[in-house]
Amino acid sequence: MTDNELMKKAKEAAAFSYAPYSHFCVGAALLTKDGKIYTGCNVENASYGATNCAERTAIFKAVSEGHRQFDKIAVAAKDGSTAYPCGICLQVMNEFMPEGEILLEKNQQLVSCHLKDLLPSGFTL
Numbered sequence: 001m002t003d004n005e006l007m008k009k010a011k012e013a014a015a016f017s018y019a020p021y022s023h024f025c026v027g028a029a030l031l032t033k034d035g036k037i038y039t040g041c042n043v044e045n046a047s048y049g050a051t052n053c054a055e056r057t058a059i060f061k062a063v064s065e066g067h068r069q070f071d072k073i074a075v076a077a078k079d080g081s082t083a084y085p086c087g088i089c090l091q092v093m094n095e096f097m098p099e100g101e102i103l104l105e106k107n108q109q110l111v112s113c114h115l116k117d118l119l120p121s122g123f124t125l
């Protein structure tokens with residue numbers, strides 16, 4: 001699976017986004033250490049705080065099916081803008097992919113960054 005293919009899966013997942021409040025549709029595609037792909041989208045709620053981001057949807061799907069180690073996650077906004085993961089998603093990534101890579105889109109170009117750069121001092125127990 002190339003980075004471009006993973007990003008394509010993230011974009012496809014954005015089509016399932018449920019975002020009637022923000023209208024900001026996001027998709028994510030997560031690559032497990034053993035080569036499986038889990039996708040996710042953001043799922044909003046009338047009680048806004050109950051919203052789940054695309055990244056966490058993908059991660060929770062994977063964890064709930066027995067995967068706990070991830071290499072990479074691609075994140076795509078349907079409108080082509082750059083969707084940096086929020087602080088809660090970064091903290092969840094820190095749990096399962098502390099050395100992981102995050103793929104984003106900037107001006108229609110694939111950009112790679114590392115969780116350590118976006119969350120240099122993530123909380124751990």
Ligand code: THU
Nearest residue numbers: 022024026042053054083084085
């Ligand atoms: N959102 C994501 O799903 N992932 C991100 O990386 C940024 C934000 C969602 C949450 C909410 O449904 C909408 O985008 C606006 O914040």
